[in-house]
Amino acid sequence: MARRRWGRRGKQSNRWLMLAFTLGVPLFLTVVGGIPLGRLLSRVEVTPTPVAAAIAAFMLIAFFTLMLSQTLTAAVDALYERGDLDLLFSSPLRPQRVMTVRFLAVAAGVFWIFGYFLTGPLVAIAVQGHLPWLAGLVVLFALALASAGAGLLLAASLFRVIGPRRTRTAAQVTAAVIGASFFLAAQAHNILGEGRSQSLWQTIMRLARDPQVQVPGLDWPLRAMLGEPLPLAAVVAAGAGLFWLASAILGPRFAADAAAAARAGRGATGRTRTRFGAFAEGAFVTTLRKELRLLVRDPALLAQVLMRVLYMLPVGFLLLRQAGRGDDLLFPGSVAALCLIAGQVAGSLAWITVSAEDAPDLLASSPSPVALVRRGKLAAAALPLAVLLAPVLLPLLVLAPLAGAAASAGCAASIAAAGLMNVWWQRPGKRSEFRRRGRASWFVTIVELLVGALIALTAALIAMGLPWALAAVAPAALAGLILLALRRSDTQIAEALRVAS
Amino acid sequence: MTDALSLTGLTKTFGAKRAVDNLTLNVRQGELYGLLGPNGAGKTTTLRMVAGLLKPDAGRIEVFGTDALAEPSAAKRLIAWAPDEPMLYDRLNPLEYLEFVAGLWGVPAKAAQAKAEELLRWLGLWDNRGERCEGFSRGMKQKTALAGALIHDPSLLILDEPLTGLDAAVARQVKDLLQERVKGGATVILTTHILEVAERIADRIGIIQHGRLVAEGTLDELRARTGEAGATLEDVFLELTAPDESHAASPAA
Numbered sequence: 001m002a003r004r005r006w007g008r009r010g011k012q013s014n015r016w017l018m019l020a021f022t023l024g025v026p027l028f029l030t031v032v033g034g035i036p037l038g039r040l041l042s043r044v045e046v047t048p049t050p051v052a053a054a055i056a057a058f059m060l061i062a063f064f065t066l067m068l069s070q071t072l073t074a075a076v077d078a079l080y081e082r083g084d085l086d087l088l089f090s091s092p093l094r095p096q097r098v099m100t101v102r103f104l105a106v107a108a109g110v111f112w113i114f115g116y117f118l119t120g121p122l123v124a125i126a127v128q129g130h131l132p133w134l135a136g137l138v139v140l141f142a143l144a145l146a147s148a149g150a151g152l153l154l155a156a157s158l159f160r161v162i163g164p165r166r167t168r169t170a171a172q173v174t175a176a177v178i179g180a181s182f183f184l185a186a187q188a189h190n191i192l193g194e195g196r197s198q199s200l201w202q203t204i205m206r207l208a209r210d211p212q213v214q215v216p217g218l219d220w221p222l223r224a225m226l227g228e229p230l231p232l233a234a235v236v237a238a239g240a241g242l243f244w245l246a247s248a249i250l251g252p253r254f255a256a257d258a259a260a261a262a263r264a265g266r267g268a269t270g271r272t273r274t275r276f277g278a279f280a281e282g283a284f285v286t287t288l289r290k291e292l293r294l295l296v297r298d299p300a301l302l303a304q305v306l307m308r309v310l311y312m313l314p315v316g317f318l319l320l321r322q323a324g325r326g327d328d329l330l331f332p333g334s335v336a337a338l339c340l341i342a343g344q345v346a347g348s349l350a351w352i353t354v355s356a357e358d359a360p361d362l363l364a365s366s367p368s369p370v371a372l373v374r375r376g377k378l379a380a381a382a383l384p385l386a387v388l389l390a391p392v393l394l395p396l397l398v399l400a401p402l403a404g405a406a407a408s409a410g411c412a413a414s415i416a417a418a419g420l421m422n423v424w425w426q427r428p429g430k431r432s433e434f435r436r437r438g439r440a441s442w443f444v445t446i447v448e449l450l451v452g453a454l455i456a457l458t459a460a461l462i463a464m465g466l467p468w469a470l471a472a473v474a475p476a477a478l479a480g481l482i483l484l485a486l487r488r489s490d491t492q493i494a495e496a497l498r499v500a501s
Numbered sequence: 502m503t504d505a506l507s508l509t510g511l512t513k514t515f516g517a518k519r520a521v522d523n524l525t526l527n528v529r530q531g532e533l534y535g536l537l538g539p540n541g542a543g544k545t546t547t548l549r550m551v552a553g554l555l556k557p558d559a560g561r562i563e564v565f566g567t568d569a570l571a572e573p574s575a576a577k578r579l580i581a582w583a584p585d586e587p588m589l590y591d592r593l594n595p596l597e598y599l600e601f602v603a604g605l606w607g608v609p610a611k612a613a614q615a616k617a618e619e620l621l622r623w624l625g626l627w628d629n630r631g632e633r634c635e636g637f638s639r640g641m642k643q644k645t646a647l648a649g650a651l652i653h654d655p656s657l658l659i660l661d662e663p664l665t666g667l668d669a670a671v672a673r674q675v676k677d678l679l680q681e682r683v684k685g686g687a688t689v690i691l692t693t694h695i696l697e698v699a700e701r702i703a704d705r706i707g708i709i710q711h712g713r714l715v716a717e718g719t720l721d722e723l724r725a726r727t728g729e730a731g732a733t734l735e736d737v738f739l740e741l742t743a744p745d746e747s748h749a750a751s752p753a754a
Contacts, residue, residue, distance in 0.1 A: 286604025366605035
């Protein structure tokens, strides 16, 4: 009874925490962004200069790219995860109407993600006497409509060109690449090297300022965001038009496509190699092989995880370029970033391998010790990271041995800490939930981040050499203490899982 | 001879509901035992406790004389558990699945590989060995799960509704397989709602209701108990599990 009450209290406090977080983030953005910007706008007038227009257009392209990544995934989900589609299509409602509503929900969903962050600041600006700035939200919704239309057209085109079986994989990978492309573009100076990327940025700015090279209509997005009626109407018409076009073209076809997708799902999807090597032996090795196979064969998971791995790229390039160049703070900073990102990716993978078990009863009814199976699962989460980190860490160990050793140890500690947190605070779920959750829980996410940051700081201090390395003891000890405090025995884990179920 | 399974005073409560109530039953070695009962009678809960998936509140479970609560690993080594929903991984093919299950039960690799081939050929899945289970029909999935249950040659095979959703041909294949295992010396316990199956293949039948064993024996013994000489198992079952006034009045009892 007490446990149940405790469980209820835990759930209630979680709800309050969630509510505080949900309201806190936009409030914070409003206070630090919207209010000061509103005041600034009372003194400075925003005019559609070529540079401002270029920046606004670039920002909208970035938003559109991120939205498209979301809507493409949502469109594919609408095709493959039938949910209530069978019921709706068998009702007297016209398929086109059903699909229009569904597409509209996709647009609303993506608008909500961006609107959540931008509504507060924009309202704060408007309240301070700049009402036309609310047009930014209208532009955002038009962008959401356009991205929904484009995502649906792209998904349907993939469906036509490469067929139902490959569309899902291709779309998921495309969505991940589209989503990451903006980040990679923003990090161009780390990947390409400062000289080349500066000239790229300078070229963009120079072209924006050059009266000879004016792109007609480039200032319309900015004018629309500032509330000018004609550009605003044009942007809304363009967004709504693309959405209407997608609905009109795809609505009638979507029912047939969804049925084809369902047939493809029922068929012999994904034939693995018929040649099969010798069986492995023992619970550890067979669990490791099973988890690696499942990771590799889930394109949606892989795309999500690879997207996080892409964030390592700029850091890796930066590290290798800076290695041996002396005492620039950028170098230990990169060591820290690499450790932190490695821990984050490990956390995601460990959640998939440890908690997202499709046949928990099979494991529970087997005579293999839980710890042995769990080690196999953690090894499966760590192995891909070891492979991904090796090309950065091995050269680093040669170019800057101390920093290389610090980064290697930091990454290993960070990966181990994330793995342990996911074992101690398991939250069983289905693999399909990964796209929505990505991690075990908010609590685990925050602790992973905190411990990862402390380990990263330790590695960075060691990479800076003496006397800084002496100070590394403090964050390392703190990380260790946090982990010790949160440690759970097998019995406690089993009890927590029982209460949760 | 030691019983294959011996349950003594087994009890399990979920909140206010007593799912299994002081259940005592024995399953002999080399017999096919049919565990029957209406929905919610406690069949699956009982079997899940035997398989080590649930901890009983009270009572004792012995598998071939081994105390399953004190030495769970030793007991699990002898058991195979196959629930009504096959425990499979959609993105593994049957061979990969069997490799994993054999690894969990510590079957040597060479023996496991040979056994996997034998089982898949026997169950007509050899040609599908390279295909992922996600594309399989219900029957193919059930057969793959059965192969997984048999890969370590269990002495006690526990099957919860093994014939649910299977077409006639596959159901026949599964029934033949179970009878073969029993002839080979294994013990099989199965639950089923298809009473004709229990009537045809079970050596002894236990009927539980409200978590208690209400009757047990061969079909003839059960008929004798109800006093209906030519009755079918369905008649006997309905007679023995007819709504009980005391339970109707107090569902939590």
